[in-house]
Amino acid sequence: MLVKVYGSAVFGVEATTITVEVNIDKGIGYHLVGLPDNAIKESSYRIAAALKNNGYQLPGKKITINMAPADLRKEGSAYDLTLAIGILVASGQIKADDVDRYIIMGELSLDGSLQPIKGALSIAIKAKEEGYKGFFLPNQNVKEAAIVAGLEVYGIENVTQVIDFFEGKNALTPTEINTREEFYKTLDFPEYDFSDVKGQESIKRCMEIAAAGGHNIILIGPPGSGKTMLAKRLPSILPPMTLREALETTKIHSVAGKIKEAGLMNQRPFRSPHHTASSVSLVGGGSYPQPGEISLSHNGVLFLDELPEFKREVLEVMRQPLEDREVTISRAKFTITYPASFMLVASMNPSPSGYFMDPHAPVSSSPAEMQRYLSKISGPLLDRIDIHIEVTPVPFEKLTETRKAESSVEIRKRVIKAREIQSKRFESLEHIHYNAQMGTKLIREYCVLDEASLHLLKTAMERLTLSARAYDRILKVARTIADLEDSEHVNSNHIAEAIQYRSLDRDGWLG
Known part of the structure; x- marks a missing residue:
């Protein structure tokens, strides 16, 4: 007897039935044919034990299973439940006339219970698109799949629940989630708050500008000056994710298996990989490509602490994703594109000792040592960072102040207001939502300068020998500063402040 049951494979962030x-x-x-990997080939042992322990058996006949399309490589243990139900129906042990109306996925334990799978949200979206009635999957993944409205999503704990459902012995209740209600109900602020930061008003201003325009930022300063502390508080002033952004982000984390019994993600991701990270772990890849740190940071923040400690080749692979806001991984038989629209926040010491020409420092570094240290970061990468800012140690008087600093909630209000201006400005453009995403054409359209601003920018370009990319970055940052002031036009004050945030372009830093 021939029976067809349906599962799903995830490639990139999209599923294929x-x-x-x-x-x-x-x-x-x-x-078992159809390019299965070893995990699928081993499924026969898990299926045999799971069925026997639940009162069924693997028939002692010739069983041929084809996984179509047969030229597409299948991987992982998530097909155990699909194969088990197919075998039971084909051998006549259970009757299931409408089994072809459901997507069935799950890894079987030997007692018939189910282990979680990856990519449940992508699979549910594809099932809805292709008109399937329902989706059976492990209970641990049910919340993320139930985000998709119009699809009956059943969380399963044991293979017998699926069998009883098809035989009409036990009715299952589909899990339903009001996506909008869940999303807005749990919007709250992270544990880190800018009110904890003493002093550093100029750095907070930079953080506000970076958050308002989605700009990349690098903090340069000696140990203990507060670089990491400030970076960790950046997500607390970013505007809340939109429902579209939340779905995109959840999809990527679902594919990577990072969703732990949770539904829709509503906090912007903050990823902070260690400096020993490899190129593949950062951009994604592997024999079965998985999203890397830059994709897991999509719609959020990627924080690289001690930037010069990362291997140079690891940092260089970020150059293209920083511009294109996506990363393409190519293999001999397929190409996968992951979204990677993230804010890069980096921190670094100005020299190996952490101090540069500081007469009060315990150990100081010479200009030659400092330049050798900074040369680990290439000019093209620094060009792609919009804001460079020096962080100085906080004086004792500021540290002992009892007055509370401005909270993240207050700063966030100004950031949201500036982002609303940008959303309105770019509402006719599909992939542009804030200033940092502007291309050259949009910069020329929305950053028109008067004579005084042009003269100021020309002088800065000549004195600092800035590249064309740095020129564009200054205009983008100036546009964001103008938006924070609710100014329609970019004037010389905005340009002057934006130029000030190019510390590493000045003499004395990189030569």
Whole structure:
């Protein structure tokens, strides 16, 4: 008897429906075809034990299973439940006339219970698109899949629940989630708040500008000056994610298996990889490509602490994603594109000792040592960072102040207001939402300068020998400063402040 059941494979962040054809005939043998990997080939042992422990059996006949399309590589143990149900129906042990209306996924334990799978949200979206009635999956993944409205999503704890459902012995209740209600109900602020930061008013101003325009920022300063502390508080002033951004972000984390019994993500991700991270872990890849740190930071913040300690080749792979806001991983037989629209926040010491020409420092570094240290970061990468700012140690008087600093809530209000201006400005453009995403054409359209501003920018370009990319970055930052002031035009004050945030372009830093 031939039976077709349906599963799904995830490539990149998109799912592809897999047809599992199970044929049982006279003879002996278990033949699994359709490019399965070792985890799927081993499934026969898990299925046999799970069925036996629940009162069913693997038939002693010739079982041929084809996973179509047969030229597409299948990986992982999530097809165990699909294969098990297919075998039971094909062998006549259970009757399931409408099994072809459901997507069935899950890894089986030997007692028949289910282990979580990856990419449940992507699979549910594809199932809804292709008109399937429902989706059976492990209970641990049910919340993320139930985000998709119009699809019956059943969380399963044991294989017997699926069997009883198809035989009409036990009715299952689909999990339903009001996505909008869940999303807005749990919007709150992270534990870190800018009110904890003493002094550093100029740095807070930079952080506000970076958050308002989605700009990349690098903090340069000696140890203990508060670089990491400030960076960790940046997410607390970023505007809340939109529902579209939340779905995009949840999809990526679902594919990577990072969703732990949770539904829709509503906090912007903050990723902080260690400086020993490899190129593949940062941009994604592997024999079965997975999203890297830059994709897991999509719509959020990627924080690289002690930037010069990262290997140079690891940092260089970020150059293209920083411009294109996506990363493409190519293999011989397929190409996968992951979104990577993130804010890069980096911190670094100005020299190996952490101090540069500081007469009060315990250990100081010479200009030659400092330049050798800074040369680990390439000019093209620094060009892609909009704001460079020096962080100085906080004086004792500021540290002992009892007055509370401005809270993240207050700063966030100004950031949201500036982002609303930008959203309105770019409402006719599909992939542009804030100033940092502007291309050259949009910069020329929305950053028109008067004579005084042009003269000021020309002088800065000549004295600092800035590149064309740095020129564009200054205009973008100036546009954001103008938005924070609710100014329609970019004037010389905005340009002057934006130029000031190019510390590493000045003499004395990189030569």
